[in-house]
Amino acid sequence: MDISQATLQAPETLGVPHGLARRVFEQTGVAVFFFGTDGVSMTSDEAGGDRALQESLAALAPDAAAQGADVVIVDPSSVTAAWPIRQRRRTIMVAAARVEARSEEGRSMARRLLAAAAEAVRAGFDNAAAKAENHAAAESLLQSYEEVSLLHHLGEVLRVNRPVSAILEQVCGELLQTVGADAAAAYLPGAEGVASESIIAGRLPFRAEDLPQVVAHLLDLMGTDGPSAGISGSVIVNNHCQDDPVLSGVSIALDRIVMVPLTDGQGRRGALLAANREDLEFGSPDAKLIRSAASATSIFIENQRLFRELQELMLDLVRSLVSSVDAKDPYTCGHSERVAITCRCLAEAIGLSPDEVQTVYMAGLLHDIGKIGTPEQILRKEGRLEPEERLVIQRHPVIGGRILAGIGKLDSIRDAVLYHHERIDGNGYPSGLKGDQVPLLARIVGLADAFDAMTSNRPYRPMLPLDEVRREIERNSGTQFDENLAKVFLNLDLHQLMRQFVERPTTVCI
Numbered sequence: 418m419d420i421s422q423a424t425l426q427a428p429e430t431l432g433v434p435h436g437l438a439r440r441v442f443e444q445t446g447v448a449v450f451f452f453g454t455d456g457v458s459m460t461s462d463e464a465g466g467d468r469a470l471q472e473s474l475a476a477l478a479p480d481a482a483a484q485g486a487d488v489v490i491v492d493p494s495s496v497t498a499a500w501p502i503r504q505r506r507r508t509i510m511v512a513a514a515r516v517e518a519r520s521e522e523g524r525s526m527a528r529r530l531l532a533a534a535a536e537a538v539r540a541g542f543d544n545a546a547a548k549a550e551n552h553a554a555a556e557s558l559l560q561s562y563e564e565v566s567l568l569h570h571l572g573e574v575l576r577v578n579r580p581v582s583a584i585l586e587q588v589c590g591e592l593l594q595t596v597g598a599d600a601a602a603a604y605l606p607g608a609e610g611v612a613s614e615s616i617i618a619g620r621l622p623f624r625a626e627d628l629p630q631v632v633a634h635l636l637d638l639m640g641t642d643g644p645s646a647g648i649s650g651s652v653i654v655n656n657h658c659q660d661d662p663v664l665s666g667v668s669i670a671l672d673r674i675v676m677v678p679l680t681d682g683q684g685r686r687g688a689l690l691a692a693n694r695e696d697l698e699f700g701s702p703d704a705k706l707i708r709s710a711a712s713a714t715s716i717f718i719e720n721q722r723l724f725r726e727l728q729e730l731m732l733d734l735v736r737s738l739v740s741s742v743d744a745k746d747p748y749t750c751g752h753s754e755r756v757a758i759t760c761r762c763l764a765e766a767i768g769l770s771p772d773e774v775q776t777v778y779m780a781g782l783l784h785d786i787g788k789i790g791t792p793e794q795i796l797r798k799e800g801r802l803e804p805e806e807r808l809v810i811q812r813h814p815v816i817g818g819r820i821l822a823g824i825g826k827l828d829s830i831r832d833a834v835l836y837h838h839e840r841i842d843g844n845g846y847p848s849g850l851k852g853d854q855v856p857l858l859a860r861i862v863g864l865a866d867a868f869d870a871m872t873s874n875r876p877y878r879p880m881l882p883l884d885e886v887r888r889e890i891e892r893n894s895g896t897q898f899d900e901n902l903a904k905v906f907l908n909l910d911l912h913q914l915m916r917q918f919v920e921r922p923t924t925v926c927i
């Protein structure tokens with residue numbers, strides 16, 4: 418088991434460049450031997466095979482390495498040279514060679530040959546180092562590209578109104594492709610009022626129901642001091658899972674795993690992982706990718722929770738405000754919440770998006786907010802209203818529209834509030850809009866409003882039976898109500914809808 422933080426290294430920088438001794442021999446005719454700074458041979462057989470010469474030259478290596486300078490020894494029968502090879506200001510090994518020469522002229526030639534060999538050796542190392550650096554740079558660039566690409570893709574789908582499971586599915590799918598693993602998985606344990614999330618992409622080498630156990634075991638190995646919300650500081654890489662009794666007990670098919678903790682900012686601690694990859698161990702590039710994905714996902718989950726809390730707070734505030742309006746008329750207590758629920762049902766039935774459904778629900782809640790400016794004696798009056806009283810009450814859509822006019826985000830809701838008493842035939846108020854001039858949200862609210870009025874007891878009449886309500890909506894379809902909306906509405910299970918009025922929390926009637 419290793420907690421991987423290793424940086425990428427190109428193997429060429431650590432040994433003799435492949436084929437260098439052979440190339441130097443072909444260029445200069447000099448057989449070069451390579452030694453560690455302690456004199457241990459690093460030469461392969463391709464350099465020759467003269468064991469006695471090799472041992473003799475090995476004795477020069479420690480001195481040449483210690484001096485950090487070329488050593489040349491001239492004797493009557495030969496010239497011997499040893500050259501320290503330096504990389505990044507450090508002597509990494511020593512190259513050495515001997516050329517036989519029995520005359521003054523021969524020794525002079527031998528020195529020139531050895532100098533040429535030294536130059537070829539050093540050029541060979543420089544080339545290899547440059548290649549290694551290029552390789553590292555290319556790998557690093559590729560890694561950065563993959564990381565940026567992964568985060569870019571995730572950025573496109575991380576929306577606070579998407580469920581956590583959909584986001585985790587996307588993250589696992591992206592990881593599966595980017596890392597090239599057999600499987601990618603995400604797990605978050607359940608908490609009070611929140612179900613656990615278990616998402617798998619690809620072919621997991623163990624049973625899906627064992628995912629929590631695998632995650633819990635690896636988290637235990639990482640220790641209890643997990644990363645704080647949104648910051649996954651640690652990662653676990655195991656390329657020999659069969660050496661771990663717990664993992665091998667879960668599945669004999671699990672070979673490799675890389676895992677990063679995943680948090681939700683509320684104490685839930687799960688993980689994002691990739692499992693098994695044919696012929697290639699997981700390493701620090703994979704760990705880095707998964708860590709980036711886990712960080713982005715953790716932050717998203719936390720943001721989503723905060724967004725929901727804000728949304729619920731806003732809804733509670735709106736309900737409180739609406740309660741104060743509904744309370745002005747005991748006969749309409751809970752009316753706004755029932756209209757909102759009906760609006761939501763109808764919006765879902767006609768296929769509006771979740772965001773639009775939420776907007777329609779809010780419009781339903783707020784549709785009568787303008788009645789805050791209507792005198793209670795008119796709202797509470799039993800019996801028929803006088804014409805002037807009717808005019809006063811008919812001002813509530815305009816007052817409601819004015820109340821919401823200063824809130825830019827509520828533009829579409831304001832229109833629904835302002836026009837919810839318009840009719841398709843143009844005989845509504847306050848503007849006498851006709852047909853498609855009446856905004857869709859206002860048409861939905863208008864129908865839901867009429868439905869609640871008909872199914873509620875009023876001072877001047879008891880609630881109507883559902884069959885009669887249906888007939889009334891059918892009769893007014895195309896005149897008071899939008900024909901298509903009325904058709905969809907009449908196909909709803911209205912009993913089930915009305916059960917929601919009782920089951921769901923409603924505004925409090927003061």
Ligand SMILES: [Fe+2]
Pocket residue numbers: 784785813837838866
């Ligand atoms: Fe109204």
